[in-house]
Amino acid sequence: xxxxxxxxxxxxxxxxxxxxxxxxxxxxxxxxxxxxxxxxxxxxxxxxxxxxxxxxxxxxxxxxxxxxxxxxxxxxxxxxxxxxxxxxxxxxxxxxxxxxxxxxxxxxxxxxxxxxxxxxxxxxxxxxxxxxxxxxxxxxxxxxxxxxx
Numbered sequence: 001x002x003x004x005x006x007x008x009x010x011x012x013x014x015x016x017x018x019x020x021x022x023x024x025x026x027x028x029x030x031x032x033x034x035x036x037x038x039x040x041x042x043x044x045x046x047x048x049x050x051x052x053x054x055x056x057x058x059x060x061x062x063x064x065x066x067x068x069x070x071x072x073x074x075x076x077x078x079x080x081x082x083x084x085x086x087x088x089x090x091x092x093x094x095x096x097x098x099x100x101x102x103x104x105x106x107x108x109x110x111x112x113x114x115x116x117x118x119x120x121x122x123x124x125x126x127x128x129x130x131x132x133x134x135x136x137x138x139x140x141x142x143x144x145x146x147x148x149x
Contacts, residue, residue: 014045018040022047022056032049033052033053078097081098082095082118087109094108108121
């Protein structure tokens with residue numbers, strides 16, 4: 001989906017609205033490609049499930065890139081919670097980043113409690129918050145932030 005002024009759906013056989021609708025439904029709801037094919041067929045259009053698959057593979061990364069900065073606005077103060085919980089009879093560690101407004105920014109489940117799991121969680125949290133780097137954060141996170149620059 002190159003530059004802003006070019007039509008990313010040029011030379012496609014279907015309208016851009018239909019392509020975006022299928023991608024949005026697939027990414028937002030737990031629908032299979034065949035479910036989407038059936039839903040679109042109910043609206044009078046025939047779109048093969050493999051076509052929808054190709055649309056998702058082609059356009060979803062670009063949509064994520066464009067939408068991510070608008071998804072999770074956070075402030076510059078994070079707190080990190082780490083706890084041990086049982087999910088489906090299995091004990092796992094839950095890492096959770098919360099901003100000062102109490103909004104959960106990201107969570108991560110890990111079978112182990114080690115530096116590697118913590119680092120993966122913090123890198124994921126930094127990625128998901130679209131570069132919203134906290135000014136006040138745990139010491140471990142500060143080390144990861146400075147080492148990634």
